Amino acid sequence: MLATALFVTYQASREYFGFMTSKQMSKGMPPPPRVVSVATTVMCMGMTVFSHFYRGKIGTLLAVASFALLVLQVVANKRPKFAQLASSLFGLFYCGWLPSFWLKLRNLALPAPDTPAAAFLTGITGWPTTVGLVAVLTAVAVIIAADTGAYFVGKSLGRTKLTDISPKKTVEGAAGGMAAAVATALGSWALFGWPGSPLAAVVLGVMVFFSSLFGDLIESIMKRDAGMKDSGDLIPGHGGLLDRFDSYIFSGAVTYFFSVFVLPFLNALHGPGGLSAAVSAGLAPLGA
Structure with a gap:
């Protein structure tokens, strides 16, 4: 998984700075110097490696990398702009x-x-079936289901435009995508017993649906401002990596937040102690 994550991080960074250096984007916001974009790509890949070997404790690393990047901007630019920073x-x-x-x-x-x-699953992969493995598979399945449900329902029933950011998206399609996302999360609960209850599965489905939807919309904003139809040409006929994986950018963080904070809260809410126990369970990771 590390090799895949490194490739995704590298390619996403390349395509992102392709947006920043596009002619249309550059009219209103000067792009950062090339040395800064290269350094950012290297730092992004470093975060991926650090997250893998140090079990994701990268909050301090993000702060230090941000400071180093700002210093590099100031040194590399005679008159740096805030937009570049x-x-x-x-x-x-x-x-x-993310x-x-x-x-x-x-x-x-x-x-x-x-x-x-x-x-x-253990038999076919040879890996122990952990909460982490099930959570990743569930999140990916929910995103695929949300995209598929939104596409087919929107194509057949879509009438009401959802947003000007992406004119082809409809309210009906979004409703179909959410229904498919929730159904898939419930399917994961039925198969793997995770997340811990039907209510938790519904909450997960809704959260991942919205993270995938807004991930798509945020990338659409960047493409629109850059005057680009696609983020790249990595996948012939389908555009760049961000065009295919924009729905996943925020969803990993949202699923992690659900697993570490929301799920303990929901599980404790139905156990002894009720709401007070649930609040304690939800806040417990903050003290770790």
């Missing part, structure tokens, strides 16, 4: 920090509930 920091956040949450999620080492599906 902001675009570089957003690149570090968007292409490095994707690293997929590794943080995968590294959740608690064993998953012992179900026939979990045993089958």
